[in-house]
Amino acid sequence: MADTRWLTESELDAWMAYLKATHLLERRIEEQLKTDSGLTHAHYEILAKLSIAPERQLRMSDLARKLVVSKSGLTYQIGQLEKRGLVERTTCPSDERGVLAVLTDEGMRCLEKTAPGHVAVVRAFLIDQLTPEELRAMTRIMSKAAAAMIQDGRRPPGGPTSPKGPA
Known part of the structure; x- marks a missing residue:
């Protein structure tokens, strides 16, 4: 624990503000x-990603990467969306082992119905609360954090056995 760089008061304030706002x-x-x-946020994201993909379809592995979720987690979510008729799975024509997730017409209608309310919430509680300069800063900050996590992979700093602090 002696090697742990604990958060300063201002760093802890920033961290707690981030957690509170994101939760x-x-x-909302x-x-x-x-x-x-009746969608979850995860379901909405899947429909949204498929809606902008060529022919409204993506390989499951590519969709998992774009959503930053595990393949097994995505398989479960896709199964739920299939039961509602919003997505269907089909074999990839160029690779029999590959599976495509395809947004159905019903899924597109559901997304079109839901998107205005989703955008209104995101706008009201985040985007419209920021100045253009703050929005650019947020984009830089979150992109920098995401890049660091992608570059580092899944290993936490200090290794998997490092003690955890109160933050």
Whole structure:
């Protein structure tokens, strides 16, 4: 524990503000999606990614990468969306081992119905709260954090056995 760089008061304030805001925003998004369409945020993201893909379809492995989720987690979510008729799975024509997730017409209609409310929540509670300069800074900050995590892979700093602090 002697090697641990504990958060300073200002760093801890920033961390706690980030956690509070992201949890509250996620809760608002989940409420809106459930009310408007019965979707979860994860389901909405899947539909949104498929809607902008060529022919509204992606290989499952590519979709998992774009969503930053495990393949098994995505398989479960796709199964739920299939039961609702919003997505279907099909074999990849160029590779029999590959599976495509395809947005159905019903899935597109559901997304089109739900998207305005989703955008309204994101805009009201995040985007419209920031100045253009703050929005650019947020983009730089979050992109920098994401790049560091992607570059580092899944190993936490200090190794998997390092003691955890109170943050």
